[in-house]
Amino acid sequence: MEANENRKTMLSGIQPSGDLHLGNYLGAIKNWGGRSEEFDCFYFMADLHAITVRQNPADLRRRTLTQLAQYIACGLDPEKNTLFIQSHVHQHAELGWVLNCYTMFGELSRMTQFKDKSAKHADNINGGLFTYPSLMAADILLYQPDYVPVGADQKQHVELTRNIVQRFNGVYGDVFKMPEFYSTKEGARIMCLTTPENKMSKSAPEGCVFLMEKPEDIARKFKRAVTDSDTERCVRYDPEGKPGVSNLMNIYAAVTGRSMEEIEREFDGKGYGAFKPAVGDAVIELLRPIREETERILADKAYLESVYRTGAERAARVAERTLRKVYKKVGFIPH
Ligand code: TRP
Numbered sequence: 001m002e003a004n005e006n007r008k009t010m011l012s013g014i015q016p017s018g019d020l021h022l023g024n025y026l027g028a029i030k031n032w033g034g035r036s037e038e039f040d041c042f043y044f045m046a047d048l049h050a051i052t053v054r055q056n057p058a059d060l061r062r063r064t065l066t067q068l069a070q071y072i073a074c075g076l077d078p079e080k081n082t083l084f085i086q087s088h089v090h091q092h093a094e095l096g097w098v099l100n101c102y103t104m105f106g107e108l109s110r111m112t113q114f115k116d117k118s119a120k121h122a123d124n125i126n127g128g129l130f131t132y133p134s135l136m137a138a139d140i141l142l143y144q145p146d147y148v149p150v151g152a153d154q155k156q157h158v159e160l161t162r163n164i165v166q167r168f169n170g171v172y173g174d175v176f177k178m179p180e181f182y183s184t185k186e187g188a189r190i191m192c193l194t195t196p197e198n199k200m201s202k203s204a205p206e207g208c209v210f211l212m213e214k215p216e217d218i219a220r221k222f223k224r225a226v227t228d229s230d231t232e233r234c235v236r237y238d239p240e241g242k243p244g245v246s247n248l249m250n251i252y253a254a255v256t257g258r259s260m261e262e263i264e265r266e267f268d269g270k271g272y273g274a275f276k277p278a279v280g281d282a283v284i285e286l287l288r289p290i291r292e293e294t295e296r297i298l299a300d301k302a303y304l305e306s307v308y309r310t311g312a313e314r315a316a317r318v319a320e321r322t323l324r325k326v327y328k329k330v331g332f333i334p335h
Contacts, residue, residue: 008146010039010182013046013086013139016063017053020070022209022283023190023200025290026254027151033075041081042143042315043071048086048093048135052128053121066298068308070211073293084311086139091319095138096131098326102168103134107160113153137161140179142319147182155181172329176322188254193225196243212291215284222248222280227272235267235275245272248279255282 012032014024035041045064064085071083086092108114108130118125128135136157140148141164148158158181165176192198192207200208207225209218226244227233237260239246249263258266267275297304328334 008039009042009143010035010147010149011042011044011140011143011145012149013044013049014067015046015050016060016067017050017055018202019063019210019212020067021200021202021211022251022287025074025211026188026190026251028149029071029074029076030254032071032081032149033077036077036080039147041076042084042145042318043076043081044084044086044089044139044311044315046086046136046139048096049132052126052132053117054124065304066212066294069294069297069304070290072297072307073290078307078311082311082314083307084315085308088308088312089142089315089319091142091316091323092135092138095142095319095323095326096135098330099134099137099141099164099168100131102164103131103137103160107163108133111156111160113157133157133160134164137164141165141176142322143315144177144318144322145179146177148179149182152183155183175325175329188250190251190254191243191247193221193247196226196247209283209287211287212294213287215288218284218287219277219280222276222283225276225279227276233271235264235270235272237264245275248276252279252282255279255286 012028014020014028020029032041032043045067047060047064050060068083068085072078076083111133114130114132117129121129136154137160140158140161148161150158158179162178165178169175190200192200192204193209194207195204198204198207202208202210206221209221225248227248228242228244230242235245235249236242237246237249249260252258252263253260267278324334
C-alpha cells in the first residue's frame with residue numbers, strides 16, 4: 001500500500017468487548033472493505049477502550065484475535081487496509097494523555113455514553129470510563145483522517161474530537177486535521193430480533209445473531225423472532241407499525257440485495273411462517289463462508305501475527321509523526 005498525498009484517509013475501530021454480530025457486519029464492516037480503493041483505511045481493535053469495563057483477560061485476548069480474523073474474513077484485505085491492535089501502538093495512550101489536558105470536565109460529563117455506562121456499571125465508574133472520549137480523539141487524530149465512519153451512537157464523541165481540534169489548533173496552529181463524522185447510513189440499522197425497538201446488541205443474546213454462531217442456533221433465533229401483533233399477518237414494510245417484520249425485511253434486503261417491494265411480492269399470501277425461516281436461511285448462507293474463513297485464519301497463528309505486526313508498524317509510523325509534532329508544540333524536550 002503506497003501512501004498517496006491525494007488520497008483521503010478513513011479510520012474506525014470496534015471494541016473487542018463482545019463477539020461481533022450481524023448488526024456490526026451489515027451496519028459497518030461489510031461497507032469497509034470496498035473503501036480501500038478510494039481511501040487510505042485504518043481499522044483497529046480498541047482493546048484499550050475495552051478495559052474501561054472489567055474484562056476477563058482470556059476472553060479479551062480471544063475476542064481481539066477473533067475480531068481481527070473476522071475483519072479479514074469479512075473482506076478487509078490486510079494488504080490494502082492497515083489493521084492493527086490499539087494497544088500495540090503506544091502513541092494512542094500517549095496522545096490520549098495529552099488530549100486529556102485539552103478536554104474539559106464539563107464536556108466529558110455531558111457524554112451520553114458515559115452516563116449510560118455509569119448507570120450500567122455503577123460499581124465501576126472509573127477514570128478511564130470518564131476520559132474514554134479523549135482517548136478516542138487520540139485514536140482519530142494520530143492518523144489525521146478526513147472521515148470517521150461510526151454509528152450514530154458515536155457521533156457525540158466525534159463532535160467532541162472536533163472541539164478538541166479547534167481548541168488545540170487555536171493555541172498551537174494547524175496541528176490536527178479536522179475530521180468529519182461519516183454516517184454509516186448506507187449500512188443497514190439492524191434491530192434486536194426479540195425487542196425490535198432496540199438496536200441488535202450482544203447484551204440481549206437471544207435477539208442477536210453472532211457471526212460465529214452455528215447454523216442451527218441462527219435458525220432457532222429467526223424462528224423465534226418477534227413479529228408483530230397486528231392482525232393482518234402479512235409481510236409489509238412499515239417500521240412504525242410493524243417494527244419486527246420490518247427489521248426482518250431490512251435484514252433480508254441487506255443480505256439478498258432485494259428491494260422491499262420485491263420482498264413483499266415474494267412473500268405475498270405466505271405469512272410469517274414462511275418468511276422467518278427464509279430470512280434465517282439467507283443469513284446462515286451469508287455467514288457460513290465468513291465463519292469458515294475466520295476459523296481458517298484463526299488456526300494460522302503465524303499469519304495472524306504477521307498481519308497485526310505489519311499493521312502496528314504501519315500505524316505507528318503515521319502515529320509517531322503526529323505525536324512528535326504535538327510533543328514539540330506543547331513544550332516537551334525532544335529526546
Ligand atoms: N468508541 C467506539 C465504539 O464503541 C470504538 C472506538 C474507539 C472508535 N476509538 C475509536 C471508533 C476511534 C472510531 C474511531 O464503537
